[in-house]
Amino acid sequence: MIAMGGPAAEKEFVSVVRDKTVVADGVVTLELGRPDGSPLPPWRPGAHVDLILDRGLVRQYSLCGDPADLSAYRVGVLREPAGRGGSAYVHDTLAVGDRVLTRGPRNHFALDDAPSYLFVAGGIGITPLLPMIVEADTRNSRWSLLYGGRTRRSMAFLDVLERYGDRVLVHPQDTSGLLDLRGFVAGCTNGTLVYGCGPEPMLAALEDACGVRAREILRVERFSPKEEVHTGGDGAFDVVLARSGLTVKVGPGQTVLERVEAAGVNVLSSCQEGTCGTCETDVLEGTPDHRDSLLTEDERAEGTTMMICVSRCLGERLVLDL
Incomplete structure (x- = not known):
């Protein structure tokens, strides 16, 4: 195989589980460090890492620790009974002292500069927002957080958030109902950015609440692919791999990624659904x-740029830096 990759192709490294703690119903945190104690790769709020688990399972988890502390990464993992086995492995099998192949960090959810922020978290979606809140505080920006969950017992990091007083609105669904996203966003002043992370129904409702301003003010991170209507069709097209000197044809029902890999070019990939x-x-x-x-x-x-695991071509030919 010819080993290549795009702009997000990071090196893999081994980390060791230093701590594993239950922080809410169905949620554990992992603290990961290098076996030799050397510094981990730097990161900024919004970043996540890939953990390559048992049987080749690859899962992405947001970093929720302190970016200034490169001795350890901290991630939160929700047990997902309907998942494909990654969270169950973390909860039931992974133990302190175990080594985990790790990739990253990678950031498609960076905290842009703004005078004020509205943060919206649904369940485990609180994880990438925690370091953002610390960063916003450091910048002396105004901010508030609306944090929803199924029950209060299922909502992680409430003890960490207590220090911020009434800037944090905790909203368990079983006692308070659904989040009032429209009301929360209504007071959004000029220059305010809205950051949301959580399940797709919440993010869709948040986009609706932001209305015509969504493209300008809203930043979201998804756990699953957004449902979209594609008008480009699924016809065949050619992909020229500029660095490899190869041309591959992508047919209906095929992805660029699988055709590139079939040609012997190894590109790092993980979710296979355009989310990571x-x-x-x-x-x-x-x-x-x-x-x-x-x-x-x-x-x-x-x-x-494009995510070659799902995206296609609007014409007959693409030239990629592979």
């Missing part, structure tokens, strides 16, 4: 048909 950004690849020529759940509308319009 691992397979992001530079586009040198051609127009991508973006089908991911990561890129903003402006980034899609630029057409300079």
